[in-house]
Amino acid sequence: MSTTVGSLRDRVEAIVSGHQARWVHLADRIWEHAEVGLHEYRSARLQVEELEAHGFRVESGAGGMPTAFVATYRRGDGTPAIGFLGEYDALPGLSQARSPERRPLKEGAPGHGCGHNLLGTAAMGAAVAVRYLLEEFDLPGTVRYFGCPAEETLVGKVFMARDGCFDGLDACLTWHPASLNMVWDGPSLAMNSVKFRFRGRASHAAADPHHGRSALDAVELMNVGVNYLREHMPPDARIHYVITRGGAEPNVVPAEAEAWYYVRAPGRDETEELYQRVLDCAAGAALMTGTTFETEFLAACYNTLINHTLNEVLHRALEAVGPPAFDDTDHEFARRLSESVPPAQKAAALRAAKAPADLFDKVLHDRVDRPFDPGRIGHGSTDVGDVSWIVPTAQLGTACVPLGTPGHSWQFTAAAGSGIGHKGMLTAAKAMAVAGLELLTDTTLLEKARAEFLAATEGQGYRSPLPEGAKPPVHQLEPDG
Ligand SMILES: [Zn+2]
Ligand SMILES: [Zn+2]
Structure with missing residues (x-):
């Protein structure tokens, strides 16, 4: 097939234009329902209905989660196979009207403060567009769309990965709503999310303190220990915690207390090493206070592995499509919305991204750029990381916010x-x-991406970072469970 990126872009434009009113409506309904991780029943159902309408075969309950699913469209011998990753979970407490002033739709309710209503819909839209292109050009291949729940708690893709959902793909593409139109070429951090629960002995804090053993003391001493550990850990590692239980009243020595930790580092091995040192801090605190502790391992993920071959394909595609065509209403809304962000905060964010000087005075990113600081580590974590260690994976961002x-x-x-x-x-x-179809029609690109992937992973297979027998935390959510 002789198709240039330009002619491919024109076909994709035509297909997406034909569906865009429906997809905008779909994204808005997911935005309005705003369901948090593993509660995304309506959001997932809306996506499943749309995919089935376009002839995808849908398997629900992927990775043991009712709101996870895999949608497949297959032609000919089904090779090569390409995947698109979607998410649709919201964040607690971020309900907000379409207003440039802070105005929750419902006080305290969830909201799409990470834009996953857009994330899932665009990835689904890309899968649908590629499916029609395969048919139009009469090409063999498989297109899979992955409905991945609970990204914010790093649950969805990790359990789907452990259960082999992403096996058998040649490449995987995804994106994230952002303020810049560019591919992402900086890795994120691997992470463990663990609760430390200490148990001591309650006593009257004034009349009988010497018979008490304070679990809260243990939490505090563990935190002090970890805070000293910080100076002697790799510079790009991150540790943060909150105290989730610390006792009920000052006059009772707390018999139970709990701290929730995120331990992050640039690779899985470094994360495990650092996590062992955090465990030592917990053990030391227990010894000092005469208490005991247990851990509850909540989640873990890999760092993202960058694939430069796929990034180049995505960049070319994004350049061909061009930046979002914002109109006067968008510019006016963006201007008013960005007035609520202190100028110093905006400048600091752009400085950190090494953005060129002309962007500091702009409200919306109006062109496609290459990364300003190639390879810079992003210190957050995403469960896209796990997928990137199973199959060559690439992500881009587009301007969805000022x-x-x-x-x-x-x-x-x-x-x-x-x-x-x-x-x-x-x-x-x-x-x-555009990138997806280019990959499906040019196997040399897929081979190059695979060779780069094998060199980067040194041929090691993916090992789930989850403990043996871990179950997705779905049971905690079911009313009768
Ligand atoms: Zn987020
Ligand atoms: Zn997000």
Whole structure:
């Protein structure tokens, strides 16, 4: 097949334009329902209905989670196979109207402050567009769309990966709503999420303190120990905690206390090593206080492995599609929304991203750029990391929010429900579709991506970071469970 990126772009434009009203409506309904991780029943159902309408075969309950699913479209001998990763979970407390002022739709309710209403819809749209292109050009291949729940708690893809959902793919593409139109070439950190539960002995804190053994003391001493550990850990590692239980009243020596830790480092091995040192801090604190402790391992994920071959394909596709075509209403909304972010905060975010000087005065990113600081580590974590160690994977970002908008904020929720988010989403869908079809029709690119992947992983297979027998935390959510 002789198809240039340009002619492919025109076909993708035509297909996406034909469906865009439906997909904007779908993204808005997911935005309005705003369901948190593993509760995304309506959001997942909306996506499943749309995919089935386009002839995808859907298997629900992937990885043991009712809101996870895999949708497949297959032609000919089914090779090669390409995947698109989607998410649709919201964040607690970030409910917000489509307004440039802070105004929750419902006080305290969840909201799409990470834009996953757009993320899932665009990835689904890309899968649907590629499915029609395969038919139109009469090509063999498999297109899979992965409905991945609970990204925010690093659960969905990790359990799907352990159960082999991503096996047998030649490449995987995804994206994330962002403020910049560019591929992502900086790795994220691997992570363990663990609760430390200490048990001591209760006593009257004034009349009988010497008979008490304070679990809260143990939590505090563990935290002090970890805070000293910080100076002697790898510079790109991160540790943070909250105290989730610390006793009920000051006059009772707390018999139970709990701290929840995130331990992050650039690779799985480094994360495990650092986690062992955090365990030592917990053991030391227990010894000092005469208490005992147990751990509850909640989640873990890999760092993302960058695939430069796929990144180049995605970049080319994004350049061909061009930046989102924002109109006057979008610019005006973006201007008013960005007034709520302190200028110093916006400047700091752009400085950290090494953005060129001209972007500091702009409100919306209006071109496609290459990464300003190639390879820079992002210190967050994502369960896309696990997929990237199973199959060559690449991600891009498109402008769905004004420049300098903080992540997980009400401003992000507002933009993700507005025309800005819609246009960024459609741009992402088109770019991923163009890249997807290019990969399906040029096996030398897939071979190159695979060779790069094998060199980077040194041929090691994916080993789930989850403990033996771990179950997705679905049972905690069921009313009768
Ligand atoms: Zn997020
Ligand atoms: Zn996100």
